[in-house]
Amino acid sequence: MKLTLTILITLAVAGSALAAPKTATLTIRHEMHGCHSWSFDGKTWQARQSIVLSRGATLTVVDNDVMPHKLIQLSGPKAATTHFAMTQMGAMALVRVPVKGTYVFTTRAGEDYMKGVKTTGYDNVLKLVVKVS
16 A cells, blocks of 8 residues: 655745735935935935835834925825824824825925035935835
């Protein structure tokens, strides 16, 4: 009599390193060339950023720039946004992305908080693309 053994391997995606995060933090800072940029990791500072988040995730946007920023949604499903007008350094906006889709955001910068701040070149237009799975 011959016995056959079958081994079944199942990969669990939910809760693994492959799953999209439920939270993220994006920080805005002042740049000498281009005026401002933002970063998720504190190393990659660019005017354009993108991220993949889980449905229902919360994104925190921290304004560490020398000017206020107003977070504006340009397209996509309606996000739940609180404190979108970041009126002082250290202010935070919270964005909840409730459904699958692609959300696109920008900011509208205000006047500098400090006198004498100089930048070179054109001001960067910040753009964020959030893909929700």
